[in-house]
């Protein structure tokens with residue numbers, strides 16, 4: 001299979017199922033972020049999305065709808081194999097073939113962490129029904145190791161927003177409102193993912209030096225964001241036309257160049273340390289604690305999460321829980 005190496009990162013021009021089998025060892029990848037073809041050949045949704053079809057690169061390879069189930073089983077099995085124990089995978093999917101992807105995931109040992117809704121601007125215009133303006137992002141982990149989740153990589157646990165809400169909590173809600181990028185006059189792959197979305201995933205679920213794989217590179221957006229954040233990157237793109245055009249753009253990305261653009265989170269002292277507890281704080285504490293335990297968190301982890309949400313130290317949370325629960 002043809003490949004190109006840039007700054008020690010290898011990208012393959014070929015089918016990701018055969019390609020992973022041949023080139024990517026078991027348990028070797030820290031994070032997979034990928035956006036498979038949607039299996040909706042023949043529909044014209046992307047024309048609305050991209051506005052100017054003349055700038056969409058030819059050569060995008062679709063999967064016939066009738067093959068989508070088997071195709072999903074095959075690539076997701078490979079994804080499971082190459083992920084390290086504790087590694088994470090994020091899969092972006094539309095609604096039409098989501099059930100095939102969910103079904104394929106159920107056939108593996110991968111475990112659901114979150115089902116994220118990505119809400120974007122400019123859904124397809126409709127007049128007799130609601131406007132479709134979201135994608136699904138399935139966030140799963142491979143059991144058996146410690147999963148990277150950098151809780152304070154973007155906002156400190158005690159940071160407050162304009163209405164006194166926790167910025168960290170808001171950033172970690174499972175509905176993400178992130179606009180698509182329009183690149184007027186530039187050649188782009190269909191459905192290119194916004195850098196902002198990829199940076200968020202990479203910040204929470206990987207560290208510098210980690211290996212990030214995108215099995216369907218398309219516009220190389222995952223690879224560009226990963227290299228920009230000083231991660232290692234690899235991946236596959238079956239189309240020669242798309243591969244040749246987009247890998248040229250990756251050559252211009254300097255490793256680590258996105259790092260200076262990141263916000264510095266304010267971490268440290270819990271924001272509400274020493275402040276008196278209100279009745280509302282106490283009610284939130286008890287109800288959130290119960291919900292966290294019911295959702296399967298350990299007591300230790302629930303206390304840690306509540307410390308972040310309420311801007312209090314571990315000891316203060318534990319003491320107040322004891323008092324409230326008798």
Ligand SMILES: C[S@@+](CC[C@H](N)C(=O)[O-])C[C@H]1O[C@@H](n2cnc3c(N)ncnc32)[C@H](O)[C@@H]1O
Nearest residue numbers: 015016035060061192193216218219221237238
């Ligand atoms: C939805 S696009 C990916 C878009 C990409 N995330 C981006 O932001 O530009 C899916 C890509 O997978 C490629 N593709 C289709 N089948 C493939 C296969 N079996 N192996 C590797 N790439 C494939 C398509 O040519 C297309 O470029």
